[in-house]
Amino acid sequence: MRFQVRERLFGIGDDYWIEDTDGRKVFLVDGKAMRLRDTFELKDTEGHALVEIRKKLFSLRDTMLIERGGEQFATIRRKRLSLLRNHYRVTLVDGTELDVSGRILDREFAVEYDGELLAQISRRRLTVRDTYGIDIVREDADAALLIAVSVCVIVLAEKEHEG
Template structure:
């Protein structure tokens, strides 16, 4: 399953559509800036909220929390920085973890579970300016969760770049 994401993820407050490989609008990322907490919502084409994303306050490192139905689903933190690869750790509410690694600022990275790829984010082959693709590798993977993970790790990468 392939999705195309228009790369307007530089800050909260942005709204944009995620399309499938046929150009059908499938998900809406609805960004809002609130006074104390930044939030996004991932909605289906009918406007139903599937996933909520919020910035965790009072955390030592930048941390984003993904929620479904008001319940925490995953927590995302920057793992470690290296000159060539970035890493994020996704801690799922059920105790499992996903590993995100690659060239996150370049939109070239993979999401893995137990060493097995779940999704791959890449600017190739869309060749559409300011667009990247998210290919879900496993049929049993949760597309909304994997799209939310991609949105979060790119946001953390952009925030780190802005902070210097």
């Protein structure tokens, strides 16, 4: 599965569509303005919230939370020791851990589970300016979760770069 994301994104209050390779709208990222913390909802085409993404208010390191059905589903935070590339760890509530690494600000990174590639995020094969692709490699992967993880690490990397 391949998705395309236009890059005017990730500001609080911004809404934007994630499209498939045929240009059909698949997911809406709904930015929630006027909140104390960064909050987004990933919705399907009918407006149903699939996951809620929000920045944890109080934590030593910047942390994003993904909730599904009102329950915490995953936590994303930057790994402590990552010198050359950005590294983030995604911890699901069942204890499963995903690794995200690469050049996040350049939109060139990967999401892996136990060394197996789940998703590749890249601008390389796209000719449209300010657009990047999210390739979900495994057919049985949770596309909404992997897109939410991509949104989270980009928000965290941009916040860190600003600070």
